[in-house]
Amino acid sequence: MAEIGSQKKLPAGLYIVATPIGNLSDISQRALEVLAGVDHIACEDTRVTGKLLTAKLIKKPLSSYHEHNGARERPKLLERIDAGERIALVSDAGTPLISDPGFKLVAEAQDAGLYVTAIPGPCAAIAALSLAGLPTDRFLFMGFPPNKSGARQSWFTQEAKTHASLVFYESTRRLPDCLADAAESLGGDRFVAVCRELTKKFEEVKRGTLAELAAAYAEDGAPKGECVVVIGPPAHVEEAGSGSDMDTEHLLAAALKHMSVKSAAAFVSEITGEKKKAIYARALELSGK
Missing domain, CATH: 3.30.950.10 (Tetrapyrrole methylase, C-terminal domain)
Known part of the structure; x- marks a missing residue:
C-alpha cells in the first residue's frame, strides 16, 4: 500500500471510480490511488464504501449521494469542486451511473466546465x-x-x-x-x-x-x-428464409462466432426448421472439434 500515497497530487475535479462487484481484488491500482488522493468520497451507502476503504487501508471523509438526496447534495459537491477539492463518486458495487444515480451530477459538473474523469473497472x-x-x-x-x-x-x-x-x-x-x-x-x-x-x-x-x-x-x-x-436476440425467420442469401451454412458460421457448438446448432435449427442432429454435426465440422 506504500505506493498509493506516492502518486502526484490529483487536480481538482470529479472522479467517477468503479469498485469491485464482489471480489475485492478486482479493484485497480489506479482506483486505489484516486480514492487515496481525493479530499472526499460521495457514495450510495457510507457503510458499504467504508468496508472497502477499511480493507484497503484508506481513510477518507464520506457522504451519501443517492437518488433521494441528489437534488440537495449536488450543489454542495459542485461548490466544493469549484473551490478546488477532489471528489470521488462511487456506487455500492461496480461502475457508477450504470443503473445507479449520478448522471445529473456528472452533467452539471461538465456544464460548469469542471474537470470530470472516469476510472474504469468492474461492471456486472x-x-x-x-x-x-x-x-x-x-x-x-x-x-x-x-x-x-x-x-x-x-x-x-x-x-x-x-x-x-x-x-x-x-x-x-x-x-x-x-x-x-x-x-x-x-x-x-x-x-x-x-x-x-x-x-x-x-x-x-x-x-x-x-x-x-x-x-x-x-x-x-x-x-x-x-x-x-x-x-439472446430473437430469431428472424423472415430474414433468413429460402429467399435470403443467408442459408443454413452461413447462419451456422455466423452463430458459431458468438455461441457454443450446442447453442449455435439449436439456434440455427430453430430458425431453419432443419433437424438439430444434422446441424450439430455440421457445426462440429465447422468448429474443427
Whole structure:
C-alpha cells in the first residue's frame, strides 16, 4: 500500500471510480490511488464504501449521494469542486451511473466546465455478457425490470423485436416470476443466461431457453445472491428464409462466432426448421472439434 500515497497530487475535479462487484481484488491500482488522493468520497451507502476503504487501508471523509438526496447534495459537491477539492463518486458495487444515480451530477459538473474523469473497472453487466455465451455484437442494457408481473410483461414486449441481446439486473427473489414473464412476452425458445454471484465464491452461470430456466427456477425456487440476466436476440425467420442469401451454412458460421457448438446448432435449427442432429454435426465440422 506504500505506493498509493506516492502518486502526484490529483487536480481538482470529479472522479467517477468503479469498485469491485464482489471480489475485492478486482479493484485497480489506479482506483486505489484516486480514492487515496481525493479530499472526499460521495457514495450510495457510507457503510458499504467504508468496508472497502477499511480493507484497503484508506481513510477518507464520506457522504451519501443517492437518488433521494441528489437534488440537495449536488450543489454542495459542485461548490466544493469549484473551490478546488477532489471528489470521488462511487456506487455500492461496480461502475457508477450504470443503473445507479449520478448522471445529473456528472452533467452539471461538465456544464460548469469542471474537470470530470472516469476510472474504469468492474461492471456486472459487462461481466455477465462475457460469461453468457450469447451474441455481444449488439446489446441493450435495461436496468431493473418492474416489480409487478403485468408491467414486467409490457416491459419485455416493448423490446420483443429488438435485434440485440437484452441485459438486465434482477432480484433473485423475483427471478422465477421474471423469467416466466419473459418467456410469455418474448417466447419460450429465446436463449437466456442467468449469471449469479459474479466474481464471488459461488459464482454460477445457468444457460438454456427461457422456458427451460423458468421451469427450473419455478421447481427449485429462487436462488440466493445477486444476478444479471442476459437474453439472446430473437430469431428472424423472415430474414433468413429460402429467399435470403443467408442459408443454413452461413447462419451456422455466423452463430458459431458468438455461441457454443450446442447453442449455435439449436439456434440455427430453430430458425431453419432443419433437424438439430444434422446441424450439430455440421457445426462440429465447422468448429474443427
